[in-house]
């Protein structure tokens with residue numbers, strides 16, 4: 001059903017990932033398309049994140065931690081949309097300037113995280129998440145999570 005993406009993890013992880021993908025497919029098909037277009041592997045692990053700088057090799061992989069895969073399916077789906085949007089930003093920058101390599105701030109850092117978060121909130125709204133919870137996400141930008149060192153990320 002999600003033939004272009006490989007899900008790597010235990011049965012529980014695979015099940016919740018399929019559930020998240022189904023939600024996107026049904027209620028936010030544009031986000032589902034982004035995942036299918038950019039992500040080759042969804043891997044169980046920590047910390048969660050995506051590797052857009054590997055997109056020049058083809059579809060990249062995303063790591064998803066238990067805080068998403070063992071949490072609410074809607075929020076897991078929203079997180080997948082967020083990570084896929086990082087990749088979309090990479091591809092956009094590449095299209096806009098094909099002669100040079102993509103600058104990291106095109107797909108990471110404060111501006112990029114703001115755009116990804118905005119997209120994530122838009123998807124969460126379509127998936128039916130409570131407006132108060134969406135607001136919490138939207139306010140999260142000030143925590144500057146992307147500046148937390150890799151080894152201290154617990155999500």
Ligand SMILES: [Zn+2]
Pocket residue numbers: 082083086113116
């Ligand atoms: Zn992000």
